[in-house]
Amino acid sequence: MVFFNDFGxxxxxxxxxxxxxxxxxxEDLTYMRTTTSAFPWTQVKWxxxxxxxxxxxxxxxxxLVPLIxxxxxxxxxxxxxxxxxxxxxxxxxFGSPLMALGASFTLAYLAFQLVxxxxxxxxxxxxxxxxxxxxxTVIIPAYNEGAMVEKSIYAVVASDYPADRLEIICIDDxxxxxxxxxxxxxxxxxxxxxxAIRFAKNRGKKEGLYxxxxxxxxxxxxxxxxxxxxxxxxxxxxxxxxxNDAKIGAVAGNVKVYNRAHSLMGRMLAVRFVLAxxxxxxxxxxxxxxxxxxxxxSAYRAAALKPVLKEWRAQTFMGLPANIGEDRALTNxxxxxxxxxxxxxxxxxxxxxxxTYKGLCRMYLRWDRSNFRENWVQLKFIFSKYRSRHRLLPxxxxxxxxxxxxxxxxxxxxxxxxxxxxxxxxxxxxAGLGVFTLVWMYYYIHQERDLDFIYGIIYSYFxxxxxxxxxxxxxxxxxxxxWLTR
Numbered sequence: 001m002v003f004f005n006d007f008g009x010x011x012x013x014x015x016x017x018x019x020x021x022x023x024x025x026x027e028d029l030t031y032m033r034t035t036t037s038a039f040p041w042t043q044v045k046w047x048x049x050x051x052x053x054x055x056x057x058x059x060x061x062x063x064l065v066p067l068i069x070x071x072x073x074x075x076x077x078x079x080x081x082x083x084x085x086x087x088x089x090x091x092x093x094f095g096s097p098l099m100a101l102g103a104s105f106t107l108a109y110l111a112f113q114l115v116x117x118x119x120x121x122x123x124x125x126x127x128x129x130x131x132x133x134x135x136x137t138v139i140i141p142a143y144n145e146g147a148m149v150e151k152s153i154y155a156v157v158a159s160d161y162p163a164d165r166l167e168i169i170c171i172d173d174x175x176x177x178x179x180x181x182x183x184x185x186x187x188x189x190x191x192x193x194x195x196a197i198r199f200a201k202n203r204g205k206k207e208g209l210y211x212x213x214x215x216x217x218x219x220x221x222x223x224x225x226x227x228x229x230x231x232x233x234x235x236x237x238x239x240x241x242x243x244n245d246a247k248i249g250a251v252a253g254n255v256k257v258y259n260r261a262h263s264l265m266g267r268m269l270a271v272r273f274v275l276a277x278x279x280x281x282x283x284x285x286x287x288x289x290x291x292x293x294x295x296x297x298s299a300y301r302a303a304a305l306k307p308v309l310k311e312w313r314a315q316t317f318m319g320l321p322a323n324i325g326e327d328r329a330l331t332n333x334x335x336x337x338x339x340x341x342x343x344x345x346x347x348x349x350x351x352x353x354x355x356t357y358k359g360l361c362r363m364y365l366r367w368d369r370s371n372f373r374e375n376w377v378q379l380k381f382i383f384s385k386y387r388s389r390h391r392l393l394p395x396x397x398x399x400x401x402x403x404x405x406x407x408x409x410x411x412x413x414x415x416x417x418x419x420x421x422x423x424x425x426x427x428x429x430x431a432g433l434g435v436f437t438l439v440w441m442y443y444y445i446h447q448e449r450d451l452d453f454i455y456g457i458i459y460s461y462f463x464x465x466x467x468x469x470x471x472x473x474x475x476x477x478x479x480x481x482x483w484l485t486r
Contacts, residue, residue: 054263065454072434079424081432105407112400115393119283120443125346126241128233134243135165136235137216141208142183142226143173148352149226150182156224157190161235168194169212170226174202179226205295206326210313213305221300223327228296228351229258238299238347249304249339250331251347252281252290253297258350264455265360269353271444271456279443281343288340289394291378295327297349300334308333317373323481325370332377338387361470368474369481375402409472433460 076082094100138156142149149170156168170187172180180198187196197211213221220239224230234253242248255277257270277294284290293300312333315322322329331341354360375398382398385391418425437460441453 051262054261054267057264058267061458062451062454065457069434069438069457072431075427075431076435079428079431081428081435101407102411105403109400109404112396116279116283117443119286120279123282123286123343123345125237125344126244126342128236128240129243133162133165133236134219134239135167135217136161136220136222136239137167137169137212137218138222138224138235139209139212139216140168140170140224140226141173141205141212142170142175142179143202143205143208144175144177145179145226146177147182149179150186151229152224152226153183153186153194155229155231156235157186157193158232159230159235160232163193166193166235167216167218169197169215170194171197171208171211172199173205173208174199204323206313206323209326210309213309219302221302221305223295223298223300224349225296225351227258228349230297230350231348234297234347234349238297238344240347241342241344242299242301245340245342247340248288248342249301249334249337250290250293250341251299252277252285252293252341252343253299253347253349254278254343254345255294255296256348256350258352259355263355264458265355265357266353267452267455268459268462269360271441271452272459273353274444274447275440275456278345278447282345284397285341285343287390287393288342289335289390289397290341290343291331291374291397292328293331293334293341296351297347298327299347300330301339304334304337304339305330308337317376318479320479320481322370322373324366325374328370328374329377332374332381335378336381336386340387340390357466361467364467364470365474365477366482368471369478372475372478405471405475409468412468430461433464 094103140149140152140156142152145152153168153170156166159166168190170183172183183196183198187194195215197208197215199208199211209223212223220242222235222238230253238251238253241251255273257266257273260266260270281290308330312326312330315329335341354363378398382391382395415425415429419429434457437457440460441456444453444456
């Protein structure tokens with residue numbers, strides 16, 4: 001593959017290529033981003049006073065939070081925060097129907113969490129097989145993304161996948177800003193590698209993906225969000241499970257946070273993504289039922305995709321087009337055909353996340369609305385013989401997730417009433433919450449091995465006070481198909 005710099009001259013060396021794409025070639029000859037690049041947390045110079053403020057706040061929190069946790073542990077032991085859990089198997093915990101319901105669900109949840117932990121522990125990424133690699137089409141839909149889309153495209157161009165087996169299709173979905181300028185510039189720079197499509201008006205992300213799927217010639221399709229940046233080996237890694245196992249029809253990539261150093265929200269979500277995505281998808285991958293292959297990075301076998309494209313495009317829910325949650329919907333279509341879905345931890349993508357409370361709520365609302373819709377879709381085939389093996393654990397996973405929603409809010413209401421009637425319950429709960437969250441952080445510490453786990457603890461309190469309204473409101477407004485974050 002031949003690369004050209006901004007002056008149209010060929011790039012002769014790896015070092016020059018690294019500089020062109022904002023990479024630094026480290027001593028161990030692996031790529032890492034510099035301060036001006038796509039991985040800003042490695043910076044050595046401040047780009048803004050806000051980042052400097054966040055940095056010093058980070059240091060303060062990493063001192064204060066462990067001290068507060070120590071206090072929480074002492075208080076929890078003194079006021080008996082853990083007594084209810086220690087007495088779950090006692091006759092007293094089943095003294096009334098409501099108490100029996102709560103105790104039974106808690107025991108079932110803890111038991112299944114143990115099963116998930118064992119599966120997560122046993123999970124291993126698939127290796128890239130030796131031999132010639134298949135043709136791959138990478139699709140990047142974009143809307144009002146500006147300069148970020150160029151970084152996303154060039155990250156794919158700079159991948160180590162053979163150029164003669166790679167095709168990149170970028171779709172401008174009727175952007176109102178300068179997104180097309182960046183897409184067109186990339187296309188002109190690499191005309192043999194990049195194809196560009198421009199919609200006259202906004203049609204939605206699903207239509208952009210559909211156009212790419214129809215135009216692409218690859219044996220496998222990789223979809224990447226236009227605000228996301230992959231690592232050099234990601235294209236090979238994300239298709240590896242399908243190259244190893246013909247039964248796998250779709251693969252979820254490992255989604256990390258691109259702008260984690262910019263704000264406290266970014267740092268909290270960086271931890272949240274490891275817990276919500278890596279832990280859950282790694283365990284689901286062990287029985288071939290990853291329920292969502294995310295828009296930030298996914299791969300699909302063409303044979304699993306082509307037969308359902310028209311039905312996926314025309315999908316409706318409660319009489320309206322299903323415009324959001326296209327990734328979760330496509331995963332259901334793949335599963336329903338009998339294919340397995342997998343997770344590849346070594347296929348890494350860094351994606352931008354909201355840095356404000358309003359943006360976060362909008363993102364969660366969109367995700368929860370599409371999850372309610374697709375849970376209903378999944379219910380229609382999960383009891384059928386849609387595949388020959390590994391059908392039990394997906395059913396257990398499905399019902400544990402569905403039961404959790406109503407029971408959580410039933411007991412949350414009772415908890416708030418207890419706070420009012422017996423203030424000591426509030427002390428017990430919030431002291432215990434910190435300790436239990438610290439235990440949950442084991443999964444993050446095991447994977448990332450850094451001190452940012454403290455943001456997971458902060459997130460647990462933030463979610464309790466500021467995000468508990470989102471899921472019920474998403475359920476009540478499930479017909480709302482607005483994107484919200486664009």
